Amino acid sequence: MTRLVVVGGGPGGYEGALVAAQLGADVTIVDRDGLGGSAVLTDCVPSKALISTTDLIESEATLPAHGVSREAAGDVRLAAGTLRNVNARIVELANAQSRDIERKIEAENIRLIRGIGRLAGPDTVVATANDGSTETLSADIVLLATGARPRELPTAVPDGERILTWEQIYALDELPERLIVIGSGVTGAEFASAYTLLGSDVVLVSSRDRVLPGEDPDAAIVLEDVLTRRGLTLLSRSRAESVTRDGDVVRVVLSNGTTVEGSHCLVAVGSVPNTDGIGLAESGVELDGSGFIVVDRVSRTSARGVYAAGDCTGVLMLASVAAMQGRVAVWHALGDAVDPLDVTKVASNVFTAPEIATVGVSQSAVDSNEVVAHTVMLSLAGNARAKMQGVDDGFIKLFALPRTGTVVGGVVVGPRASELIHPVSLAVASRLTVEDLAHAFTVYPSISGSVAEAARQLHIRS
Secondary structure, three states: OOEEEEEOOOHHHHHHHHHHHHOOOEEEEEEOOOOOHHHHHOOHHHHHHHHHHHHHHHHHHOHHHHOOOOOOOOOOOOOOOHHHHHHHHHHHHHHHHHHHHHHHHHHOOOEEEEEEEEEOOOOEEEEEEOOOOEEEEEOOEEEEOOOEEEOOEOOEOOOOOOEEOOOOHHHOOOOOOEEEEEOOOHHHHHHHHHHHHHOOEEEEEOOOOOOOOOOOHHHHHHHHHHHHHOOOEEEOOOOEEEEEEEOOEEEEEEOOOOEEEEOEEEEOOOEEEOOOOOOOHHHOOOEOOOOOEOOOOOOEOOOOOEEEOOHHHOOOOOHHHHHHHHHHHHHHHOOOOOOOOOHHHOEEEEOOOOEEEEEEOOHHHHHOOOOOOEEEEEEHHHOHHHHHOOOOOOEEEEEEOOOOOEEEEEEEEEOOHHHHOHHHHHHHHHOOEHHHHHHOOOOOOOOOHHHHHHHHHHHHHO
């Protein structure tokens, strides 16, 4: 029986472990923080639960536009103490999801050691349990899924009270009067959007020209417009030099010498991999210049029999990608059929309001002629269902190859974009044409009807 030892219980680790057990391997997981990892406990699940709460607030605020009168209209700020209840629910949801994963692990007879795993060679893991005891585990295969943690700035050291990482923000009992968010990537944008809807005065500090510099530029423009209309202050081309606290006041000094004051500061400036001090280099596992584990498309590392999955590899830091990396690693290691990971088919979503979902070829690739493709972008303002829902902001964008009409990418900006991207994702993954999309029935009225309409317009161009 093949012995698999998994170091880390995040999506890459537990999904790989489940596949291995189902294929008959003897599996042990060494996990420090709790099954599900940061995706379940401190990142994806809690942040999206918070955003689901803000969706309700946003819906309430739009009732007058639907002709519904309210006695106390206009103020959507949380009542005193409400954030404590919201965060308590979020934390419990995350813990419940972690317990569900643990039950799956137990049902597959996978052994779980709560503690830290360290490589002592490519075929040996030394597990130090939380009670201090150690155990040496021999392995035919090792899967590293140690994840990543928030990057901390030496000039902005979190204190867990006023200067926060995204892992610490759920400890807040009261709504920040003025929240300064440093970093306009996905995490910064999502929290800035959520806390604006919760009622905080939010200042978003971006070192780039726009929010979400890595996303579709048309989508970023829509989001910026929506956020600023809601009252968010955007400081673009502004780099934070330091963050200090004086009692209940947080001061952020920018590179141009100006100072921004607030009640709280969220530092969201990326992640660093959890790869230090666990024997990787000594065991022949190659790391890149930023400390991420170097892997190929089937998740192999440079050490024979050692695989890696998830955020510790730096390959599209998404829970869905981590899970697929873990499954691919085990399929390959155990000799099962496997398709190498193709990141060009990965669908991703930014859970701002409105949401931004993307898959496949990007606008920047088309603009730079890296990919020659025709483009159609349809505003949701003309969609009947969007009008019913009071949706004025958003669009559907499709990219298709000339002559063949093969769909190679798309962008959806609007409510539930994370759901609406799926037909486009299927088209990209299956190499469907705009004709295939255009000829498939859609419900009327529906926002997904705009996907078919965009495909019909691309059919004419192609």
